[in-house]
Amino acid sequence: MFGLIGHLTSLEHAQSVARELGYPEYADQGLEFWCSAPPQIVDRIKVTSATGQQIEGLYVESCFLPEMLAGSKIKTAIRKILNAMALAQKNDVDITALGGFSSIIFENFNLSQMSSVRNIQLEFNRFTTGNTHTAYIICRQIEEASRKFGIDLAKATVTVCGATGDIGSAVCRWLDARTNIKELLLVARNQERLQELQAQLGRGKVLDIEEALPQSDIIVWVASMAKGMAIDATTLKRPCILIDGGYPKNMSTLVHEEDVHVIDGGIVEHSLDIDWKIMKIVNMTAPARQLFACFAEAMLLEFEGWHTNFSWGRNQISIESMDKIGAVSIKHGFRPLIN
Incomplete structure (x- = not known):
């Protein structure tokens, strides 16, 4: 199973999405509430490859917001990402992509040195930034x-x-x-x-x-x-x-x-519809098929059974690794979006 860790673009966006997803207790709350909100699994996903292979995954909403990158809330942002990773691992996800600011926070604050989250020891080989495919x-x-x-x-x-x-x-x-x-x-x-x-x-x-x-x-x-x-x-x-x-x-x-x-x-745009709802709330033009390339990397690693941190560390992406993920991207039916 693959996982996706994401976040919304602002407090206002988070409030509207919470209402749409059926979390009224989140919908009218301010930033302080979101700082304390735990991560949630908000979508279960099915993806079919152009080869006919099918895989399943989870979308974990980290409840991180970009407003948390300012001032004293940096520690909150770090805690949000680590807790979301722990939730994915707790649900036996084999490979999870860190989307948006999740990967940036992970790299910039060296979260690989913070492997213990409550009673869970994070296994970093279960996570990828998705940056090579991006x-x-x-x-x-x-x-x-x-x-x-x-x-x-x-x-x-x-x-x-x-x-x-x-x-x-x-x-x-x-x-x-x-x-x-x-x-x-x-x-x-x-x-x-x-x-x-x-x-x-x-x-x-x-x-x-x-x-x-x-x-x-x-x-x-x-x-x-x-x-x-x-x-x-x-x-x-x-x-x-x-x-x-x-x-x-x-x-x-x-x-x-x-x-x-x-x-x-x-x-990227996939050749077949994906069974999910999460891309609709981030305003993709064709939400059944369009997605972030970093998320698609987790899907590709699951399709290929490459349960490893394919993208990891700062400035480690090689031309060879780009060729490798690119070949399976084409194989499974993903193409770059030119809007």
Whole structure:
């Protein structure tokens, strides 16, 4: 059995979803209530592969909200993720994906050193961040969107915002190894890590975001931040592709310029309907088939019987692991979404 650990995008969103899912006691409560709310299994899932194989899974709502990343509530955010992991393991889930900020919190606060949760000793080989499949899908979206919108990669300048993160660094390595792009621009907050990444790649310019974006034919946004940064879309090139790989995805609401094409990054579409309800509440266009690539990684690992932490640790994603998860992604009927 596979598991998915997720969370909602804001307190307001959480209140509306609680009402829809039949948790009225959660629906009218403020942030302090949500800080104390335990994780819940809110969906049971059945997935059929393009091969005909069927698997089952659980969706665990962590009751974490991005508002908990501020100030003194950081410890609450950490506790939320650990408790959700413990709940998945307690229910004998073989492989569970950490979705959204769950994986970011896990990596940034080194939760692998906190393996004891009440009476449960977490077995970390049962968990994956899902980042390898997400990075693979974003790379496929770069390929397919550039063809669709007439951008020649050999003449293109590509900016990766959040280049030093797990997904961002993997995308950079893929761009370096698998494409002949003209220019790679590297943007992130940690300058030391940027210099290290540049040295590893042997290429790429380190620039501030204000300087990089107007030069870019393709922008890959995978910055790990709770709230999206404002972008002056009037300064962007035409045409320009903006792949929004963040969570929540808000670039489409911020950017409304002709010939600036916003792609929901790291989203896949399955070839068959999935028996679940959870994607409806995160506003997928086709919720029976569309989902986050990190969640799809748990499904793929379950389909293949690879019950291991396939994606784990910061900046450990290799081109070979992207190829491996990509091959089974195609096999089981997932494809990158180009909206």
